[in-house]
Amino acid sequence: GENVEQHPSTLSVQEGDSAVIKCTYSDSASNYFPWYKQELGKRPQLIIDIRSNVGEKKDQRIAVTLNKTAKHFSLHITETQPEDSAVYFCAASKGSASKIIFGSGTRLSIRP
Amino acid sequence: DAGVTQSPTHLIKTRGQQVTLRCSPKSGHDTVSWYQQALGQGPQFIFQYYEEEERQRGNFPDRFSGHQFPNYSSELNVNALLLGDSALYLCASGGGAYSYEQYFGPGTRLTVT
Numbered sequence: 217g218e219n220v221e222q223h224p225s226t227l228s229v230q231e232g233d234s235a236v237i238k239c240t241y242s243d244s245a246s247n248y249f250p251w252y253k254q255e256l257g258k259r260p261q262l263i264i265d266i267r268s269n270v271g272e273k274k275d276q277r278i279a280v281t282l283n284k285t286a287k288h289f290s291l292h293i294t295e296t297q298p299e300d301s302a303v304y305f306c307a308a309s310k311g312s313a314s315k316i317i318f319g320s321g322t323r324l325s326i327r328p
Numbered sequence: 329d330a331g332v333t334q335s336p337t338h339l340i341k342t343r344g345q346q347v348t349l350r351c352s353p354k355s356g357h358d359t360v361s362w363y364q365q366a367l368g369q370g371p372q373f374i375f376q377y378y379e380e381e382e383r384q385r386g387n388f389p390d391r392f393s394g395h396q397f398p399n400y401s402s403e404l405n406v407n408a409l410l411l412g413d414s415a416l417y418l419c420a421s422g423g424g425a426y427s428y429e430q431y432f433g434p435g436t437r438l439t440v441t
Contacts, residue, residue, distance in 0.1 A: 248428045250430075252432075258434070260371065260432045261432070262429060262430075262431060262432075267428065305371075309428070311428065312427055312428055313376070314376075315373040315376055316361070316430060317373070318370030318372075320370050321368075321370050
């Protein structure tokens with residue numbers, strides 16, 4: 217069945233260091249991979265996404281990479297700041313407005 | 329340009345009761361999906377509505393039903409509430425056939441006692 221696995225479940229990094237979250241997906245038909253940030257008590261917020269025809273995408277301090285062959289994708293946050301503390305979800309879907317399958321989430325804490 | 333809105337923000341119901349949650353999609357969006365997020369977990373897909381019809385459905389029982397109106401807004405109905413239905417219910421809207429992104433509303437926190 218469709219499944220997205222996410223690691224680690226918790227991550228603590230020193231402010232200014234980098235954080236990496238890794239995910240794998242099971243359905244080879246998946247072609248869209250969004251990442252959501254969810255702060256306590258708030259909605260999931262789309263922070264970056266990547267489509268299957270692209271291997272890497274960067275937006276300021278955030279980058280995503282995709283390895284279609286291995287069915288792996290990752291989120292990289294550089295120069296972490298206190299406001300990066302939140303739960304991050306990776307996800308996969310099979311295209312336009314299709315259902316999104318979420319990973320189990322990574323709780324990222326930034327140590328001052 | 330309003331984003332996705334949901335009502336109510338919080339709701340407390342008793343086991344066996346019925347509940348209706350509401351969602352208005354982002355301006356220009358015509359697809360509405362509903363998700364259930366239990367505490368400490370990722371959102372789980374319930375179903376999706378497009379052109380007033382249920383287009384996809386996740387692994388949820390028939391107690392969960394929905395509706396989409398001509399103005400693209402949507403309702404989620406849950407009958408015979410169980411304690412396990414306590415969760416954050418999220419609505420996400422998307423822009424139709426060629427749009428991949430989906431944006432979430434603030435959610436409705438449902439507590440079943």
